[in-house]
Structures are given as structure tokens and as C-alpha cells.
Amino acid sequence: MTRRLLLLGGLGLLVLLLSGLSLMAGRVWVPWSAWSQAAHDPRWAIIFELRLPRTILAVAVGAALGLSGAAMQGYTRNPLADPGVLGVSSMAALGAVMTMYLSLGLTTPWLLFVAAMIGAGLGVAVMLVLAGGTGGTITFILAGVILNTVASAGVALALSLAPSPWAAQEIINWLLGSLADRSADDVWRALPFIVAGSGVMLMLGRALNALTLGETGARALGIDLNLTRVLLAVGVGLASGASVAVTGMIGFVGLIVPHLMRPLVGHQPGALLAPSAVAGAALVLAADILVRLTPSAAEVRLGVAMAAVGGPFFQALLISMRRRLA
Amino acid sequence: MKDTGMNETGMSDLVADNLTVALGGRAVLAGVAARFRTGEVTAIVGPNGAGKSTLLACLAGLRRPDAGQVRLDDRPVLALNPRERARRIGFLPQTPEVAWAVDVETLVGLGRTPHSGARGLSDADHAAVRAALVRTRMTGLAHRDVTTLSGGERARALLARVLAGEPSWLLADEPLAGLDPGHQLDAVDLMRAFAAERGHGVVMTLHDLGVALRLADRVLVLRDGTLIADAAPLDALTPAVLEQAYGVKAAIVAGGAGPLIELIGRAGG
Numbered sequence: 001m002t003r004r005l006l007l008l009g010g011l012g013l014l015v016l017l018l019s020g021l022s023l024m025a026g027r028v029w030v031p032w033s034a035w036s037q038a039a040h041d042p043r044w045a046i047i048f049e050l051r052l053p054r055t056i057l058a059v060a061v062g063a064a065l066g067l068s069g070a071a072m073q074g075y076t077r078n079p080l081a082d083p084g085v086l087g088v089s090s091m092a093a094l095g096a097v098m099t100m101y102l103s104l105g106l107t108t109p110w111l112l113f114v115a116a117m118i119g120a121g122l123g124v125a126v127m128l129v130l131a132g133g134t135g136g137t138i139t140f141i142l143a144g145v146i147l148n149t150v151a152s153a154g155v156a157l158a159l160s161l162a163p164s165p166w167a168a169q170e171i172i173n174w175l176l177g178s179l180a181d182r183s184a185d186d187v188w189r190a191l192p193f194i195v196a197g198s199g200v201m202l203m204l205g206r207a208l209n210a211l212t213l214g215e216t217g218a219r220a221l222g223i224d225l226n227l228t229r230v231l232l233a234v235g236v237g238l239a240s241g242a243s244v245a246v247t248g249m250i251g252f253v254g255l256i257v258p259h260l261m262r263p264l265v266g267h268q269p270g271a272l273l274a275p276s277a278v279a280g281a282a283l284v285l286a287a288d289i290l291v292r293l294t295p296s297a298a299e300v301r302l303g304v305a306m307a308a309v310g311g312p313f314f315q316a317l318l319i320s321m322r323r324r325l326a
Numbered sequence: 327m328k329d330t331g332m333n334e335t336g337m338s339d340l341v342a343d344n345l346t347v348a349l350g351g352r353a354v355l356a357g358v359a360a361r362f363r364t365g366e367v368t369a370i371v372g373p374n375g376a377g378k379s380t381l382l383a384c385l386a387g388l389r390r391p392d393a394g395q396v397r398l399d400d401r402p403v404l405a406l407n408p409r410e411r412a413r414r415i416g417f418l419p420q421t422p423e424v425a426w427a428v429d430v431e432t433l434v435g436l437g438r439t440p441h442s443g444a445r446g447l448s449d450a451d452h453a454a455v456r457a458a459l460v461r462t463r464m465t466g467l468a469h470r471d472v473t474t475l476s477g478g479e480r481a482r483a484l485l486a487r488v489l490a491g492e493p494s495w496l497l498a499d500e501p502l503a504g505l506d507p508g509h510q511l512d513a514v515d516l517m518r519a520f521a522a523e524r525g526h527g528v529v530m531t532l533h534d535l536g537v538a539l540r541l542a543d544r545v546l547v548l549r550d551g552t553l554i555a556d557a558a559p560l561d562a563l564t565p566a567v568l569e570q571a572y573g574v575k576a577a578i579v580a581g582g583a584g585p586l587i588e589l590i591g592r593a594g595g
Contacts, residue, residue: 077425210439213487214423219388221439221491222412267426 004271007264011278015059018285022055023047026292053187054179058288059281060187061179061247064194064239066280067273069254070261071201072124074208074269075232076131076140079259079317083240084251086140087147088123092244093175094151095119100171101158113189116245121237123147128229177248177303179288190246197238198277200231205270207231212269250303252310253280259317339363340495340527344394345384347377347551354380355391356551364494364527367518369538371531371563372548373572378531379420379499381548385529386417386497398495412440416493420500420531422484424472430483431468434458437490458490462516478509485516496520498530502537510534514541535587539563539578547571560585569593 024030030043030051065083072081072088083089095115104111130143155175162168207228210218219225243250257280258272265271287305294300340362347355354377362368362385370378383389385396387403396403403411416437424433437458438451447455459465462482467475472483481501488496496517502510514537521528521543532538538545538559545562547555549571555562560578568576568587575590 077423206439206442210436212425212428212433213436214419214425216388216417216419217422219408220386220412220415220417220419221436222407222409223439224408262426266432267428268432269426 004265004275007275008278011275011282014282015278015285018282018289019055019059022058022285022289023051025289026051049184050181053182053184054288055285056187057179057182057190057246058285060191060194061243061250062253062281062284063277064198064243064280065250065253065284066257067198067201067277068236068240069280070258070269070272070276071204071208071232071236072254073258074204074272075211075228077211077214077269078140079262079321080255080314081140082252082254083120083123083236084249085255085314086123086127086144087151088120088127088236088240089244089249089251090148090151090155091123091126092116092120092241093249094154095122095241096174096245097155097158097171100167100174101162103163103167109185110189113193113242113245117193117237117241119151120241120244121233123151124233124236128233174248175303176301177250177306178299178301179247179284180299182246186246190242193238193242197235197240197242200235201239202273202277204228204231204235205273207270208273209268209270248303250284250306252306252313253283255317256310256313257283338399340385340529341397341400342381342385342394343397345381345391345396346393347380347384347389347391353551355384357394358548358551358553359394360546360553360556362495362527362529363544364525365521366543367514367521367528367530367541368544368546369530369532369542369559370546370548371533371535371538371571376548376571377551378548382417382497382499382529382531386415387411388417409440412493413491414493415495415497416488416491418484418488418496418498418501420503424480424484427471427473429469429471430464430475430486431455431459433472433483434464434468434486434490437487440491454492455490458486461489461519462486477504478506478512481505481509481513485513489516489520494525494527496526496528496530498528500531500533502530502532502534510537535563535568539587540584563587 028043028046030047069082072083072086073079095118096112099112099115127140127143127147130146131139159168159171162171207218207223210221210223213221215225258276261272261275261279265275288302291300291302291305342358342360345355345358346353358381370381372378380389384391387396387406390404398414434455435447435451438447438454442448442451459468462485464482464486467479472480475483501513505513517528517530518541520526542559544557545555545559546553547562547567554570555567565576565578568574573593575593577588577590578585579588
């Protein structure tokens with residue numbers, strides 16, 4: 001217990017330090033000294049209007065993705081599960097892209113969020129149905145492949161039928177995944193859903209722990225698996241749906257973070273939830289800071305940078321798993 | 327603190343009324359009626375596909391029969407809320423899965439799930455876990471990663487998991503499968519000791535007829551979803567019943583330490 005608090009405290013401190021760095025770092029370096037002069041310094045606007053929303057969103061989105069990954073891995077008892085791999089993010093993207101295609105995003109921005117969250121929740125539900133009650137690793141991955149395929153086909157269709165080149169450009173830009181130029185409005189739209197979804201997922205600890213013994217084992221311990229499934233779909237739907245809606249596709253956070261945290265919490269799926277949220281926030285913050293500092297004409301997209309790191313990580317994970325199974 | 331009402335309520339038997347389960351048009355259980363008594367170790371035997379595991383799952387309240395019901399304290403088990411049911415009935419699935427590399431103590435602690443709250447294990451929970459580890463002689467391995475245990479150690483750890491829940495009924499599906507003779511005896515000893523406690527009872531499905539004959543208090547023989555014998559071991563496992571259940575000719579012979587089942591050959595051959 002104390003070890004867990006120590007871990008959470010350490011990670012929390014890391015997030016705080018990175019948040020401070022995130023407010024300072026970028027094309028224009030804003031040191032501590034500029035903060036105290038408040039409104040007199042022109043850089044004040046950079047901090048509070050550009051970097052503060054960006055920092056808050058990085059923390060929220062990272063926490064949502066890390067937590068979603070930990071919850072999905074716990075439920076499926078599969079260390080390869082993650083909103084991206086299992087097609088939940090793609091389904092959220094499909095929902096969001098549909099509102100962009102219909103140009104509803106400009107008039108009613110909240111619609112994009114609702115569509116993304118419905119897409120994500122639907123994605124989890126379809127995945128659970130496809131994989132069935134006794135889903136093994138392979139069935140879950142195949143379910144993810146199906147969802148990813150269907151969702152990307154839908155996105156491609158929307159792109160090819162886009163009413164104007166600008167609409168297509170908007171969709172592509174958004175799909176690449178970024179935290180740049182997000183406003184306080186975006187924060188207020190995404191944050192409540194991310195907080196609510198995370199709250200729901202944090203309630204799953206007992207059930208996920210019991211699921212260590214399989215579905216029959218968990219039911220024998222008095223766990224209501226139907227309720228667990230509904231909570232998982234709602235929690236992941238709200239949190240990762242709202243995240244995708246505000247940042248586009250940022251993959252691998254939900255895959256990498258629980259994997260790194262697992263040995264630190266004694267491999268317990270329930271104890272993994274909170275540290276994965278905090279570590280996810282730290283990872284996305286750190287990645288977003290690096291992306292901002294990359295010396296290139298246009299900023300490297302966060303989603304692209306994450307995939308560049310996450311792909312090889314996924315591969316290494318797969319190889320080490322294969323070795324253990326062999 | 328032990329629940330003081332435990333002994334009184336735990337005195338009651340587990341009763342199956344006319345259980346019927348159909349799967350894809352085939353009757354897996356066809357009107358099974360039996361009473362499982364506290365203080366006894368009851369073995370359910372029968373050929374593959376006879377419905378042993380289905381019967382056990384119905385008894386544990388994990389499967390809803392198409393007709394009939396299972397009663398505990400004269401209340402249908404399915405009417406109990408899942409947590410209450412889990413506190414009363416400990417269930418050990420066949421080939422239990424352990425998905426993550428948790429240590430033995432954590433695994434055994436999962437047995438406390440129906441007792442513990444969201445805040446984790448209380449002092450009473452930890453005491454029950456320690457007691458279960460002692461009973462199964464797993465204390466020395468408490469901090470070992472479950473995935474590194476041998477088959478026998480793993481079986482003991484999983485049994486400790488059920489015992490930690492302090493149920494009044496222990497229902498085990500093929501608990502001896504894959505264990506060597508020494509570990510089989512250890513497991514049976516543990517279950518006999520459990521059943522001997524006030525208000526406790528054990529029901530297990532078994533493949534090994536010799537173990538059923540020697541170590542059970544009562545044997546139920548299932549064939550095609552129907553009970554064809556329900557009696558003390560020597561009265562249940564008669565040559566006639568064995569022929570009807572398994573299609574084999576067998577004799578009950580006197581061994582050095584008690585009766586033995588001697589297989590002669592296929593019936594009708």
C-alpha cells in the first residue's frame with residue numbers, strides 16, 4: 001500500500017514538473033521570471049491562452065488513454081489490448097469524421113464529441129460481442145482488426161466523398177493527432193467527459209482483479225460481469241472518445257503505459273489503473289514538449305511521433321511475449 | 327470477526343431439485359435431483375459429457391438451469407445476491423486460469439473478493455489469507471510469482487484461494503486432474519478436513535473412480551444427464567452401475583488397504 005502511494009506520488013510529481021516545463025517550452029521560451037510580471041509581459045498570453053489549454057489537455061488525454069488501456073487490458077486479460085489496437089480509437093475517429101464530413105463540426109462543435117464518444121462506446125461493445133464470453137488473445141485481436149478495418153474504410157469513404165478539398169484537409173489534419181492550437185473551449189468540452197469516464201473506469205478495480213481468475217472465476221467470486229462490461233464500455237467510450245475528439249488519433253499510450261507500470265504494482269490489474277492514468281499523463285506531456293521543441297519548419301504531429309515510438313515498442317512486446325509462450 | 331450466524335446457516339444442505347439443462351436440443355441434465363449434505367465429501371463421477379461440470383456449475387449458482395432449481399437454506403441460490411452467494415459457495419473451476427503474474431499471496435487474497443470493499447483487504451481479510459496459506463502449506467511460497475509454481479504448488483495455491491473466502495460449501499471441478507498421486511492425496515486430505523468442520527460440505531467432480539471409492543463419503547454417478555446411482559461409494563460404484571455408466575466390465579476386489587476397482591474389459595466384448 002505504501003509502495004503504491006509512493007509510486008503515485010512520484011508519478012504525480014513528474015506530471016507537475018512536466019506541466020511546468022510544458023508552460024515554458026516551445027518556439028518562444030517563457031522562463032519563470034516572465035510569469036510574475038503577469039499581464040505586462042506579452043508572453044503572458046502565450047502561457048495562458050496557448051500553452052495552458054494545451055498542457056491541461058495533454059494531462060487529461062494522456063490519463064484517459066493510459067487508463068483506458070489499463071482497463072481494457074485488465075478486462076481482456078491481454079497485455080496487447082489498447083484503444084488503438086482494438087479499434088476503439090478508430091471507431092471514435094469514424095464518429096468524429098462523419099460530423100466533419102457533414103460539416104456539423106463548425107456549427108455545433110459538441111456534436112463531434114458526442115459522435116466520437118458514441119463511436120468509441122460502440123467500438124468497445126462490438127469488440128466484447130465479437131470476442132464473446134471466452135475470448136482469448138487471438139479473438140480480441142481479430143475483433144480489433146475487424147473494427148479497425150471497418151472504421152478506416154468509413155474514414156476513407158468520407159475523405160474520398162468530401163464535399164470540398166478544405167473539408168478533406170480538415171479531416172486529415174485532425175486525424176494525424178495533435179495538441180497544437182487547442183483553446184480553452186476545447187478543454188471545457190473534453191474535460192468533463194474524460195473525468196467522468198475515468199471515474200467510471202477507476203470503479204472497475206475489484207472486478208478486474210477478480211478477472212485474473214478468468215470469467216468463471218470472477219463470477220464465482222460474486223462479480224457481476226454484465227455490469228462490468230457496461231461500465232467498461234461507458235468508461236472507455238467517454239474517456240477515449242472525448243480524447244480522440246479533441247486531439248485526433250494518438251496511439252500506443254494505452255499500450256505502453258500499463259505495460260511499464262505493471263511490474264511496479266505487482267501485476268494486479270486493479271492496482272494498475274490509477275498509476276496508468278498518471279503515467280499516461282506524464283508520457284503525453286513529455287511527448288508533446290518534445291514535439292514542440294523539434295527543430296522543423298512545421299511542428300511534428302504528436303500522433304505521428306507517438307506512432308514512431310510506439311510501433312517498435314509494440315514489436316518488442318510481441319517478440320518478448322512470443323518468447324515466453326514458446 | 328467470524329460471522330456468528332455462520333454455523334447455524336451453514337448447517338443447511340445444498341439441494342438440487344429436478345435440474346434440467348438443454349444445450350442445442352440435447353439434454354445435458356435431465357431432471358437431476360439430489361441432496362448434498364454438510365459434513366460429507368460428495369464425488370460426482372460419470373463418463374465424459376455426462377453433465378458433471380454442468381451439474382456443478384448449477385450447484386454453484388453460476389448456471390441457470392432450464393428447469394428446476396438449487397436451494398441453499400431453502401432459498402434458491404440464484405435468488406441470493408452474487409456477493410452473498412460467493413461468500414457461501416466457494417467454486418474451483420476446472421483448469422483455473424491465472425491471467426497475470428501475481429504473487430501467491432495476492433492470488434489467495436482474491437478469495438476475499440466477496441468480503442472486501444473497494445478499499446482493499448481489511449485486517450480480517452489478511453488473517454483469512456494467512457490461515458488459508460498455512461492450511462495449504464503455502465506460507466513459504468507466499469511471495470512467489472504464481473506463473474513460476476509447479477503444477478502441484480499451483481493447485482495448492484488455487485485451493486488456498488477458495489479456502490480464504492471461508493465458504494461453507496467447497497465445489498471443485500476436477501480438482502485432482504493433472505496432479506501426481508502425492509499431490510492428489512494432499513488435496514483430498516485438505517478437502518476432507520474442510521468438510522469435517524461444522525456446517526461445511528464438499529462436492530467435487532472426479533475422473534478417478536479409485537479416489538471416489540476410497541475417499542468420498544458419497545458418490546453420484548451421472549450418465550447422459552441422469553443420475554443412475556446416489557449412495558455410499560461401495561453401494562454406488564457397483565459392477566452393474568459401472569457397466570451402465572461406462573460400458574465396462576469391472577469388479578470390486580479387496581485390496582490391501584480397502585476395496586479396489588478392477589477393470590476387466592469392455593462390456594459385451
